[in-house]
Amino acid sequence: MHDHPSAEKLQLSHAQMRALGYQVVDMIIDHYEHISELSLAQKADRTTLEQRLHEPLPEQGSDIAQVLQQVQRDIFAQSMPLDHPRFFAFIPSPSNFVSVMADALTSGFNPFVGSWKVGPGPAEVELVVIDWLRQLCALPEGAGGLCVSGGSVATLTALTTARHMKLHSDIRKAVIYCSDQTHSAVDRALKLLGFSAEQLHKFRADRHFRLPLAELQEAIARDRAAGKLPFCVIANAGTTNTGAIDPLVEIAEICQAEDLWLHIDAAHGGAAVLSEAGSALLPGLDQADSLVLDPHKWLFQPFEIGCVITRQSRWLRETFSVLPEFLRDVAGVEEEVNFRDYGIQLTRSARALKLWMSLKVFGLSAFRQAVTRGIKLAEYTQEHLQQAGCWEIITPAQLGIITFRYIHDSQFSGDLNLLNQQIVEAMLKDGFAFLTSTVLRGQTVLRLCTINPRTTEMDIRETLQRLERFGRAVSS
Ligand SMILES: Cc1ncc(COP(=O)(O)O)c(C=O)c1O
Incomplete structure (x- = not known):
């Protein structure tokens, strides 16, 4: 217990910590209780915020209460609340208080979930959460994945794996297919992975805003005849624009017949498997080679948590694993999952905890x-x-x-x-x-x-x- 504040140790006294903690919790509860009274009108412009927030680096500390006031007034009051009940744009993030507290705990305990030996508890929670999502999407045992910051990084992780498993290093002749309703996260991921815009064949969606099957098949045949290498189809399970679902079962059959990787973007729509009506719309989800589902959208989690699952979890490890000398001591054995080997981040926090805690507290029903x-x-x-x-x-x-x-x-x-x-x-x-x-x-x-x-x-x-x-x- 720290009875004496000590600025040079970046330490508050016990009483100060409690006071700050209670104030922060009160601010969050107040946000939840009064959110529907908040205006959703446009917020301050750049000039106003520069005047309020742009100051010299604060060499000396200042009063916590004043800093908190500024946080409320100039920062959060100047931020559109995506959890407001009348925020209908983009994909809102309704969030929930249990997960907010889970994030506070994660930040407080600051676990490292890159190496099993350093953070086995939170790593196990992440394995459990990913397995729950795997079951909900009816993916087979052996499928696995990890939590990342959101849909964009999940997409990048999935498509990096697709490139590695299907193409190895030669990507020049590869072609990827999707509809023009596909989220821009896909364009960005492919660009980062070195594909040119011409390698992404975007079909004009049909009148229901779905990927047109006959055109897909024709394009694959044409591309093969021209010496190109069809390699991946990106299907949508709920587009951002209209919620459209591509014909997943038929696309999966084409992918199977043509030996193509099937990536399904279920960042928004995947959560609908929880409802009877939604689940009836999503057959074929279980056929994905890789799938993206964002709990910070329709699974009511605060930012940032997205998930990527691949049909075999070892595909992620084969793609991302590297072992520098300073990590040899914590390399571990087969059953000890080192999440650093499954994605881009080495230092990673316990993102899964909030989803785990909120599912436990509220229940899946x-x-x-x-x-x-x-x-x-x-x-x-x-x-x-x-x-x-x-x-x-x-x-x-x-x-x-x-x-x-x-x-x-x-x-x-x-x-x-x-x-x-x-x-x-x-x-x-x-x-x-x-x-x-x-x-x-x-x-x-x-x-x-x-x-x-x-x-x-x-x-x-x-x-x-x-x-x-x-x-x-x-x-x-
Ligand atoms: C269908 C779909 N895919 C991917 C993304 C990208 O996710 P994120 O914004 O979490 O990076 C979004 C974001 O809205 C989306 O709606």
């Missing part, structure tokens, strides 16, 4: 209900839009995502893209809810992602009423 609610809320949104008569549904509710546009009435002759863009801008100014537009086949459309289990039906109705009011105002 609570997660099932929360995911099911997200799916239903999008359907509820669709019903309301249909009743109002001034909206066109562009893509129906799917995996908690719906897209639509304001069409006013049949007499309206103005620019609908501009009109819908203006509706989004009006909502950004208003701050009641936060949503963004997206572009589907050249049309600007509005998009809601309704996966926050604390979103109420009233939140949805009031958001739609406002959108309609803005629509009327800008079209008149």
